[in-house]
Amino acid sequence: MPDLLENLTKWFSERPQWLQVAATLLLGKNELTAKDVSDLAILCQQEAAGKIPKKSCSFSASAFSKGASGTLRLCSISDVEGVNALAPKKPLEFGKGNITVVYGYNGSGKSGYVRLLKHVCGARALGELHPNIYKSVSTEQKASITFELNGTKKCHHWSGKGICDDLSSVDIFDTSFGRVFVSSEDEASYEPPVLSFFSSLIEVCERVASALEAESNQHQSKKPNIPADKKITAEGIWYESISAKTKQQDVDKYCIFESKDETEIQTLQQRLAEQDPTEKAKHLKKQKQHIDILVQDAQKYLDQLSDENCRRIIGAKKKSIIKKKAADTAAEKVFSGSQLEGIGSDVWKELWEAARKYSTSTAYKELEYPFVSDGSRCVLCHQTLSLESKDRLTSFENFIKGEMQQAAIDAAKEYETATKTVGDIPNPESLKTRIDAAGIQQDEISSQVTKFFSQLQSRKDQLPGIDSEEAIPTAPQKPKWIEEINTHSKNLGDLAAKYEEDAKNDNRDQIKKKRDSLLAKKWLSEHRASIEEEISRLKVLSQIQVAKKSTNTKSLSQKKGELAEALITDAFVKRFNTELKNLGASHVKVELVKTKVSKGRVLHKLQLRGAAQNALADVLSEGESRIVSIGAFLADVTGKSSQAPFIFDDPISSLDQSYEEAVVKRLIELSHNKQIIIFTHRLSLLGTIKHFAEKKSIKPDVVSIRSADWGTGEPAPIPLSQSDIKSALNALMSQRYQGAKKANDNGEFEHVEILLKSMCSDFRIILERSIENDLLCGVVQRFQRPVHTLKLKDLPKLGETDCNFIDSLMTKYSGFEHSQPAEAPVELPNPDELLADMTALKDWREEYSKRTV
Template structure:
């Protein structure tokens, strides 16, 4: 039975629990909470691995302490019990609590069953004849290893210090006999397993409580979205759902929003073909706007700027050269400005006039005979002709031609920059493109304003170094292109809508998008739910390690060795001791759920096992007592036994056997017997004498205020000498006081009772003293050994003496005739008779044969 090795293979948190349970008899709620946390950590792989060892003496059996019940007091709300004095059990190891039916015996036994946690506690009612009290309580005083203690019971709960007390009453007949049951005794190692199983159950409960604290906050998805792939995924979220899964199904961006709106529009559109045309027209306007912007951007590029400036610089340079040549040619001219631009314009205007009107057939300038100046119409002199010819040679010269060509190039380059549309025109075109007057439209307007500013700067730029920073392609062009593409695609979809009936497909796609949007809006709740499910999964994994199956199985294996065989042997031995070995019964193990070994008493060789129906009432009773004793005598502690009328339904032989067994048990344990049977008291008194033991006899009775009131020991169970002293000192003194203080009305009822008790005492004196206790009422056995020879002391006067006293006091037991009533004796007469009896006893005891 290498339990250390077995426990080493258990979960680590359970090994820690074992260590703690070995150090303290019961784990606290704090211990359970800490173990539950360790259990979770181990399930999550976060509990550091440590080596746990157990002392070699961990599971050895140790004897427990001695326990004695002392008293029951302050009883309220328990049946009809209402004692004013405590019920004290005395110092003897065997105590008899005697009382008639209805005196409160069963009430005390039921109370003790609830306080001590008996196997069959039953219901504990309040006094049904009195108004219901909200209070149930009692105080139980006891000694534990000689140390006085007390427990105040408040209507519920069990006193842990008293749960080892064993109680037998009629209900125990159901145990083992009518049903299978578990033995109450467990060797320490099995008790340890039982405690460990309880710890596991508490840890499992703590884990359940922890799981219950994490309730789902997962939103309910709308019914129409549950049928989508996204909705199905949402409904199947589990601890295995990954972040990637969540990202995939909860992603929803601006593109998705646009597509969702588009689908909604498509579903709402009644004329998809016309819608497609409108979208393409809108696309065309956007494309035109983009093309214009790109065209002007290209025209105002740095490269074009450099080409225009280069042409401008070349034109200036060539003009300067031509002007210099003209200055040189016309330096002798009488008028200034010959060869200048203004002059050249005049010259070209004259040429045009000459060739088109004045001299259509002549080459300009016409210097033929008789020609005139086309400007002043005067006849040309030879000098004038020569001057005109020199002018023409200058104009047609290379320098001038180069200057003219350069000017033309500059003008052509400048004309590559077209005029920009006005702002009003732009607004119209933007509206036509379907672009709302928002940030996008503002960017378009600002861009064309930047183009205009660049155009305005061009005349002032004379060199490449003066070119301003280039304009970059604006982002709105990319956005416009994307929108244009989207419009084209959308137009195609509307064309498809016009050609085929695909509305259901669109609805499904729209519902999926709407579901994904819903999921994205509840992303935080989804993350929280997955985290919760992972935690619950971890808790469930932890709870698996708190399963008691392995512990129960091991306990069952140990119980096979430590309990069953010994328990059956004790049962057989008890049957033999009680004189019932001839009964064909056997105690067998039936099953072992959760390591609790269950037994049942069955008939040997019978076809049916209805034990309660086959055996007589008395046989059932003796078998129940044997099972009870076999169950509880295996304990190592010194806890009290309580019996409630154990010999009910038993014949004389079984009664004597049970009494002898009780007295045997009382040698080292406290035995308390509740009974209303005088025969049981007589048997106990008889057999205790044989072992030099004095039983404690306590009487209880019902009073007007309730039952269970302790009183004097019944007269018929006291020793005659002690009973006589009690009558003289206590009862006679009280009678005398009643007569003197209250008169005959108070005295006579009490005196009659006193006479009756004195008569009973006479009977006891005859049995115990005169007849030497050879024979006795309620006793089967005749005591002859060492006693019968004493009968020789009896004289005729002794017989006459008792005959006279019995005759005198018997009269008070019967009704008296009214015409000749019998006077009750006075206190003096009673004292004389009682004193006389006392003197007779003393003399008789000294008398020799």
């Protein structure tokens, strides 16, 4: 063992961390709880995610040393319901000894009890446990099994399913076991502690794998199905292929959908729907032109009404006012002596200029105005100018041509020019027409445009009334709608270019593909949360799958197989050969071989030496197959350290007398240390067991069962042919005689007749048994093969009187064992007469047993 275990620590250090923890737990307890398994499943996942540090566990050879062997005894079976036809009113007791024979005729319930025990104890081949098929109403299956475990009496109440862990070590041999190792491969039931440890660890792996699978099943996909028309896009293909390895940057790439994408979808839809892309391009260009002009005008009026231009206009206005005021002052001095009002005013100046024009163009062509030569006349009244009039006209002209007057004129012209720098702003009706022509359909932008031009008009209207720069209102800022419709203008230009391209090239398939791609992207963006949830789910599942891989039992099975080769197979084969020899079957050319190791189960099979493995069942006779399977069974179960019972259901079926005796001898030998329970319908087997048990100073417990009106399995008296003569005779003389006597006293004569016939028949059998065991000293007995020649020494004590006594009783009661002639039936004795004969036999047996030769 130390040599086999010296590398166990190293071997386990190369196993997954969670498995090492599981191994350590198993060393401290026989079985892991559901919480232990759950914790191990969590640890397994954490290890798969790289979240636990690497540690190693160590093992010592003493960890797998054998503990104390326990003792187990079956005591009784009671309260059976719903199992075959079993319906016993009394418990089936197995006695106090180590070998018990349960005898019963065919159909008495033996197989029903064995099937029940197989299900309670968990035999290899359970089979199906049927209820009573002759009852129309199904009864719930249940039974109570009492047993002693390490000296403590316990009771297991079986409720139709599951096995009793305390009874799981009970081994049962029946017809089904006859096929184990012979017709198929199977594993040995005994395992050394280190292999049991590996078996438990393999079971833990399977339980952890089941826990991980259950965890995996809780993470059901909520991933929505993408519409069929979107599956064929690049986005749809990506969606269908998302996995635990899908990166966040891929999600961002495929699942972000912006307003520009929606706009592009609409654009693509429009392009696909357009029948004449050339005309559409022209229309879009016109819309763009109207937008551009509208933006240009807005910017132009914004510049014309800027604070700087307004200050320039107001400055020109102020200058004109000042200059005019200065000229008016000078004119007042010039025209102060005038007889008329308004000389020098603007109206007068207009009159003066009109007179000038008339004079130079008509009255005095090309002559300087005013013409004041001799004889000249006034161009207005045509009177000859006097000297005073000439001087007045000359002074007027000098005033008009003076610097101050000219400055006032120039300033007025400058102001007029500045005012004209602000053009005519479109009125609301004209503006609406231009907005519609530009294709601006959004009411919000349209109202912003209208409001902006209204603000410009208001500023322009206020400008003439403003006399100082300080009074200039705040200039309107460049509106946001200009940027927006500029973008729209650019989009129109781009779209027009695309329509022109569409007109040149047949690219509808390409447009449709791009549109579908954007629609798929929109769908993905709407389901982004589900996609990210699915990726998270797949990552969890991937981690669980990685964890599940570490629960694979292959390495454990291989290691167990290595250990089993020396610890199980060699010892198993040796025991099997020994059992064949003990059973007298060494000549049968069979061998037990290991076939394989599967999930820690070391499988063995019987095969013929030097022949094909599958020929065994076909070559061996039925008896040979039975004795070989018994040998394999005994070799298997005798390897156990526990003192658990063996149960045999008709083990000698198909065996000849030699094999039968060999099996009986082996069972009696095993009964020294284990409880042996044998179910049989053969009196010969019962007699053989009693014979060989007696030779070993062992008294078997014999239990009889029978079929009653209410069902099978009812405990009954032992057959008289196999019961103790003294006990049987006492039972006739006490219990049954009293019943007949009471019926006779009560005048129940028909019942009395039935009872007396039965008692006479049984007394006749007792007489036969007395001849075999007493008169002939047990030299030869029915149902037993041996002839006890040594007992011949006691025959000399037999005398004529003894023969006559037995002969008289045999003559008297033999008639009750044969059919009675109707014309002369044998008369039944009365109860007292029968009692007297039975008493006489009792007395004779006691005296004869004490008699010496």
